[in-house]
Amino acid sequence: MAEHKQGNGSPLVASALGRETDYPQQYDPEVLYPVPRQHNRDALQVRGWPWFGFDLWYAYELSWLNERGLPQVALAALTLPADSPYLIESKSLKLYLNSFNMTRFASAEAVRERMVTDLSARAGGPVQVRMHGPEAPLLQGKERLAQATLLDTLDIATEQYELDSSLLALAAGGGQHEACLYSHLLRSNCPVTGQPDWGSVVIDYAGPALDLVSVLRYLVSFRNHTGFHEDCVERIFTDLLALGDFSRLVVSAHYLRRGGLDINPCRSLQPLEPDMGRWARQ
Structure with missing residues (x-):
């Protein structure tokens, strides 16, 4: 996977973060912007990775169309492994999720599988995606x-x-x-x-x-x-x-x-x- 990095050494120069951006009108995985984790880990001066872990994202504004054109909504829980070489820049993830809004999918499972494929490819490691319907109870765990x-x-x-x-x-x-x-x-x-x-x-x-x-x-x-x-x-x-x-x-x-x-x-x-x-x- 090509690394998003420009001549000044910053991995964020070409990202959409902080810029006025047009929202995609159809499904578009190309808007996802991976950022190399190593760029900031170098400053920690640690050998190897002294941790296990994950980054758990909750996406509250996920929507798509079913095959008959009726809008569907869900909450998605996205889990990126901490040992993946890339994290996903947040605005690009928002643009990606919004690109589903006017695109038809056969089922919620089809949406989930597409997200797993796209996010895993950009993160460089296996990303888990769980879908929750709008009637799911408030998530607990404290x-x-x-x-x-x-x-x-x-x-x-x-x-x-x-x-x-x-x-x-x-x-x-x-x-x-x-x-x-x-x-x-x-x-x-x-x-x-x-x-x-x-x-x-x-x-x-x-x-x-x-x-x-x-x-x-x-x-x-x-x-x-x-x-x-x-x-x-x-x-x-x-x-x-x-x-x-x-x-x-x-x-x-x-x-x-x-x-x-x-x-x-x-x-x-x-x-x-x-x-x-x-x-x-x-």
């Missing part, structure tokens, strides 16, 4: 947070809004600990448009005890950081992993939707299934 610690209730002062991994620290007294932490205060910024991306972060770990205040300050320091959702999660994961020897570490981010899409990247030391549930504000 049971593990019942005993989790919400970091946002900590009464702290901070003035650091530029990403700074040195803010992370282990708890005084050391020792091993098992905990699930979460925060709704994550904000990063699109590296192309500069628009803010809002999200919630879950850190589920077993290993050296983390200092909770330091974790919250660290997450807040993403506030002026520019990076794709997937890159931010990989940065959090690798910065935490650098603190010590963890037997379990799962970092997931649940970003708010934009343009009918939300992105939910997850990285883990062990393989896991893409069942992340929903937040009310998503």
Whole structure:
């Protein structure tokens, strides 16, 4: 597959992101724009991939025509493996999904199969697609947070809004600990448009005890950081992993939707299934 990369070294120069774009009137897989993951992973300076994981996208504005011309609607859950060489740029995915709107398909399964084929080809790895009808119940999956610690209730002062991994620290007294932490205060910024991306972060770990205040300050320091959702999660994961020897570490981010899409990247030391549930504000 040809890599979308221009002479200045940026893999985004030719993308539609941040530009006025005409929406395709018929099905068109050519609008999908793959971005090499390695471009941003180089900055992490890690050997190999110290994680398993996936990027789980929810597409809320999927529609097509049946063979008699009657519009059909569905929600699609798209799962890209973290070890695929490419991620899919979000605006190109939106354009691709909208290209189904005026195209006839024999069934919802035909739409799903077409999406699997197209997205897998662009990502360079097997993409899973699940379809949910509009009457499907609200997706759940937050049971593990019942005993989790919400970091946002900590009464702290901070003035650091530029990403700074040195803010992370282990708890005084050391020792091993098992905990699930979460925060709704994550904000990063699109590296192309500069628009803010809002999200919630879950850190589920077993290993050296983390200092909770330091974790919250660290997450807040993403506030002026520019990076794709997937890159931010990989940065959090690798910065935490650098603190010590963890037997379990799962970092997931649940970003708010934009343009009918939300992105939910997850990285883990062990393989896991893409069942992340929903937040009310998503």
